[in-house]
Amino acid sequence: MANGHRLTIRSIDADPRTEALHASAAQLGLPLIERLGVADVVLVDTNLDTAELDRLSAVLVDPLLQRGSWELPGGRGVEVTTLAGVTNGAADAVVRAADLVGVSIGAAATALRLEFDDDVSDAVIDEFVTRLVANPIVERWTHGYTEMNPPTDHVAVGAAEVIPVRWLEDDALLAVDRARSLSLDLEELRVIREHFEKLDREPTDVELETLAQTWSEHCAHKTFRAAIELDDGTVPRQIEPLMRQLRNSTENMAAPFVRSAFVGNAGVVEFTEGTTLAVKAETHNHPSAVEPFGGANTGVGGVIRDVLGIAHRPIAVTNVLCFGPSDLPIGELPEGTLHPLRVRAGVVDGVADYGNKIGLPTIAGAVLYDSAYTTNPLVFAGCIGAAAARPLHDGPFVGDRVVVLGGATGRDGIRGATFSSATMDATTGEVAGASVQIGDPIVEKLLIDALVGAEDLFSAITDCGAGGLSSAVGEMAEGIGAEVELDLVPRKYPGLEPWEVWLSEAQERMVVAVPPAHLEQLAARCARFGVDLADLGEFTGTGQLVVRSGGTVVADLDTEFLHDGRPQRRMRATTTLPVRTGHGVRTVTDPIAALLALLAHPNIASKEAIIRRYDHEILGSTVTRPLVGVHADGPGDGVVIAAPAAREGFAVGIGVNPWYGLHDPEHMAVAVVDEAIRNIVAVGADPDRVALLDNFSWGDPRRESTLGELVDAVAGCCMAADLYQAPFVSGKDSLNNEYMGNDGQLHAVPPTLVITAIAHVPDADACISSDLTRPGNVLLVVGDTRAEFAGSHLDMVLGETVLGERVLGARVLGERVLGEMVPGTTVADFDGGDAAIGPAPAPDPAAPVRYRRLHAAIRSGAVRSCHDLSEGGLAVALAEMCIGGRLGARVDALPHTDVATALFSESTGRLLVEVEPDDVEAFIEHMSGDAHRLGAVTSDDSLDLAGIGRVSIEALVGAFTGTAPS
């Protein structure tokens, strides 16, 4: 190296990364590389003397753990480093550490070095590195030795470009849209053309990009606000916009604990007088598909900022993840798509990295597998915050300063909002590079420290998410107007054009409106925590959003046009009547084998390996955990959070089931609301104080049948909210989760609705869990069992890949061979359903009363353990309770005459309950007879289904954890 030095650092003991790489390579079926070396490389750009090198290596190398060398390593090596402009905290730390020990260096970089034997071919190495290690979206890699990123030679023009749109033909307008990836439709482009014709001038690039971000599906929820004509096979009719339906549902409900719903960054509820909770869940699907670590990482960071953006201290994080099958042969992987295992590894690392480092418990979630998610993995991240009750901020006011806090701005995340609103294809990874970022949880932690407790110093607050400053300042300026100076925005590096600064989605930034009198105090607070603060301008009262750069105005937009000028989208939806009658009976020849297959199914099997990657203990408030029982390996239901000294707390439950959605989207919505509420009831939360969040991940809503499924699901949400008197307080939709394969076919996700329920826990000391506690206790099931198998996991395990991938266009919904269940019945097409399949689980109108009674019983101490019945039905729930408690159970009386229905149907509204023998009569009476006595907890080491079969607890544990041969 002409200038500077490079230090190679190796672990003295076996580097665990080597083993992890070997394991991942084996999973993907890559050729075995027997001898693989891993080392870290630090590059500095300055020539140093021996004494300086010694001082530097003394801080970079721990002699008990590592060996460091300033010599170039020999042998075969590949080095991976981050691309210029991608966050690299380690490189920054090297510069800082050097400074502390009196060594002055200009810049530093870090790299990962992989070492191979000489006889390994380049082709093998290349596949190994691209499949497992480097992601070109954020990293570059090279054979031999890496060099530091050259200083950027990109010189910004520094001025806005004028984009002619007036008097353009429609085709030319669409060409402008394509050239700049605006993702606007013709109707919208025409309105913009007309607007600037009236203004008698052309828009600048800054203005066009601002409009595109603000009007994107991601920011504007065009589909949820669209005028929809519904054709359900009767008379086509106009229906209320979907968002209006959800809002009406909440507004028409008497739910006195709701403080704020569907406005601002998050919903706000007040279960305990004097304390409000802010709740929000987001999706980060497209970014996670192309850069799983960064996508999931910034997804978590973003939803935490949502809660901070409504002035609450974040206290817990949730996540729901949907992946393709782990055993997908590498040859079947669609081009441009990362293997599901790599997506999962990156996403889990990304969630863990952000949550663990920012110091929030990652408490609840779900992991789903289906081949439909191979090209479109889904990442839902949620956050809950708490604050002392106070009026919501009602600014900004004229004269308030426009202040941005947190990280510096770079060319990262440009056009994220429009990217996430488009369909992906094999080249998406390349073009989306700039849309993906790596988060910095420490910077966000400092933002929280600075902002929590400073609520009196600002009049309005929002986070900088999709659309960057254009969205954050644009939203705050709605109706009031603002003038900002882009030159004052802190930059990561020079060379940014004005529109890039304005749109950049650089992470870990908040925008606050600050009365001038408070600016100094806020600045002092930020300085204490090392948070950068920049005063960009003021809220003016003119109603115009004015942006300056280099002394000239680069945007001057009427905020009324910006926020209300978008033409309402007009859409058409078609729905078909799902099967809701008949029985769809299943014949299961070996129920014990079916139970073991269900327990081993990836959707049901233990998620312990993922859950333990997340800190769920920090803050000391986790009362009921995601893993429960004597060996802490049984699956819990809801998670309960209560501050150590508090009596009251809250519970979080999650409901999701896309497989029902393929058969009956409306009933699916009710079923998943019911599941989320069952989860919180099971642990001791109050079903009369529940707030809900909706998250829809759907395919392209411009396809009428896809929109129809959305219309049905929203109707189901409203029906469920009304049934349970549980208001929706916030929601988010992520549409266009589709992938255009090189085969010309569109692959869409199944209708995936995630419901998060937040409920009040009146007494955290009275909470219970799902593990059986004492032999001799009586087991009862509450709720009705009916033959409802459509979308069930029994169908999946008996019919092999029952649902499979949804390839649209050809409208093939996958092989649905029901095999031996219904001999001779093969169903290939589910449009309109098939009587042999029967109905998906239906709503149970009696569930709310049942839950209320059960809650009273739990509070009185009469219930020893409780578990909700979901995927796999009664048999799986029973087995899970046995696993948690490492106790046996004997079932004498099934709740249905048909064995398959009794054991495996997934009817909603049901829970399993363990009660002391002396309390059984009183419990049944308390439940008004709505309790079926199944059998008893035993000290045998087996689950005994009398007259059907018997299976050892060891075998159940083995199937569930994958640790024993089944």
Added chain:
Amino acid sequence: MTTGRVPALVIAGPGTNRDRDVVDALELAGARAEIVLASELVGDPTMLDRARMAVVAGGFSYADSLGAGRMLALDLSVGLGEELRSFVAAGRPVIGICNGFQVLTSAGLLPGALGHNANGTFDCRWVELEPVVTSVSIWTAGLDASIHCPIAHGEGRFVHPDPDELAAAGQIALRYASTNPNGSVADIAGVCDTTGVVLGLMPHPENHIVARQHPRHGRGRAPVDDRHSGLHLFANGVRHAAGS
């Protein structure tokens, strides 16, 4: 000071995140705890004079860049090395938990080092810690039952070239009584300095200070024995600080 409570400093850096958990534990153990940033402490070392005990709390200081705890250790040893040593020499108790343990080994106040967990990944689970009766640690003195509390770390494998020598010197304060979760040598979970006033451990006793936090609390109505509470460690520290 109006309450007569022992003044305690909880030292935090950028990315420290269990500082508030530690404050809860110290307050419950009878101390008056205050969170202070390392940078503030370096700017005003007299803050140390006014404190009777100190905690370096857990988290990911500086995102664990260049190795867990290393940057915060550098801040403290460059800016405050002498003051910290005299604090310890005066017999004032210091405890480093998780990232704080990594900081104290990296700063040379405790022996050994913490490497990546043997299984290579971050791990969150409850463990049982057996107090070593022959230890000179004032933090574990007199404890007659195992402490139950969670771990939450990716770099907690304690490494030392001569664990027998540590044992002989009474510097091994706690051993994993449940499964060794990270591959630490000789099942060592906590070590102290030769005087016994400085303790470092990876697990989080501050997350088991009330009965309800125990995962088996309430199972079948059988209470978990209070002797397993992590609060006893803090109570020992506070008692020693009050008498020092």
